[in-house]
Amino acid sequence: MDVVRSERRGAVALVTLNRPQALNALDVATLEAIATRVGEVARDPGVRALVLTGEGRAFAAGADIAAMRPFGAVEAGEFSRLGHRAFAALENLGVPTIAAVNGYALGGGCELACACDWIYASAKARFGQPEVNLGIVPGFGGTSRLVRRVGVAWAKEIVLTGEMIDADLALRIGLANRLFAPEELLEKAIAAAEAVAAKGPLAVAAAKRVIQHGQDADAHVANVLEQEAFAAAFATEDRAEGMTAFLDKRAPVFKGR
């Protein structure tokens, strides 16, 4: 049984964490499988968007506590670096990624969702960084990506208290972009992914890159990155097609060239 499944829905890759008996807890094999699935998507020019979700009642209930219990500092460091590598690969994918958070997104699960471009959540979702309950700190981006997503004060409250927050609060603080009824979540996430998949893929990838790197740069550098990306877009066949199709009053056919 694959601990992380991947299937194609047209131009959308649907990636599903598949250890429901452990609430999709993240062990070494699962983190490696995430990296493998992301690598497959990166190499497949037919995939234009990715939706990530969890099988069963959790998105992911965090790093696997049973697997971590025997770790010393060396093993913990390797584990943290593996998680960071896998999540950075996801974050840096050229196609948009949507986390469809169907249940618990705790610890590494919340960090995994934050490595996606945005989060759609089931009304049943629960988010949190419970590491302090175990005497540890977040290890897969909870002190960095979560801060960028919700701001310092909310990130501190979530990380330092270790308390779970519900879907409504996640929506209010901008952790989740939208909430859906549980039975609607996946179809809404796939529909959103399909909608982005129909746009010019080079433009989508460039816009994602500029936002991603621009937020870590100062405002001047961020604006220069945007100017360069804007200019580069005019060298693509897609932009000629997009503008011509608009003026011809027809739908564009983008080729990613």
Ligand code: COA
């Ligand atoms: N690591 C390893 N196993 C986990 C896990 C984790 N992070 N989270 C859940 N599981 C396992 C449980 O041990 C249990 O296994 P078992 O059936 O063999 O006993 C199974 O998943 C179901 O979890 P359970 O705790 O029985 O479900 P629940 O509905 O009572 O509680 C949670 C759900 C999410 C509140 C609870 O599982 C939990 O607090 N998990 C840990 C969250 C955490 O601290 N994550 C951060 C780790 S750094």
